[in-house]
Amino acid sequence: MSRPGRSFYERRSPTVARELLGCRLVRVIDGGRLSGTVVETEAYRGQWDPASHAFRGRTERNAVMFGQAGHAYVYFTMGMHHCLNITTEQEGTAGAVLLRALEPLEGLESMKRNRGPVDLHKIASGPGNLTKALEVDGALNGEDMVRSSELFVEQGKYLGEVGVSTRVGVTAGKTFEWRFYAEGNPFVSKGKPALPSKNP
């Protein structure tokens, strides 16, 4: 299985996000492989994207988003969870793709141990659950996923129908439909409804 090269990631975030569907995310721990097929992603960019961490410019936390493409951007959110992104775009331009859900392939027993007794379909469904299942945390922030032996992507192609929607859990930037998912795949996280019902 080959890996996408640097140039795969050095493109616009939404393009990379769509093409990551069907690829395999691999996490190596103590020589064992935990992996799964990417079934849900979200694209984030920089100054044009008000939902992005990089919208207000470079800070200590989001510096990785401005660097070379193909690196891991891991951040801690909501006091509880880590989220895993892969940086995109040309160096100097901010961009990243958030990995939201995997369909588990290898290391299922380890993932179950990491997550506790939950439904198989939910083991790596949702960005916080995904990082917990694969034991990804801040120590991997900045990791070069093109060269890393601990965390990387293997080439794959998704041939099914691609669903598109607004991004989950963001309050700004709703004009961009930059969430991509494998249509009908039970491992995709449902997220919040796109339009919460409000009384008039």
Add this chain to the structure above:
DNA sequence: TAATGGATGTTCT
């Protein structure tokens, strides 16, 4: 089955 809110810590205003 759908909606609500608490846990929890980092970042930015």
Add this chain to the structure above:
DNA sequence: GAACATCCATTAT
């Protein structure tokens, strides 16, 4: 001090 790229248990329908 407020907001936040979340998750899940609890409550209401």
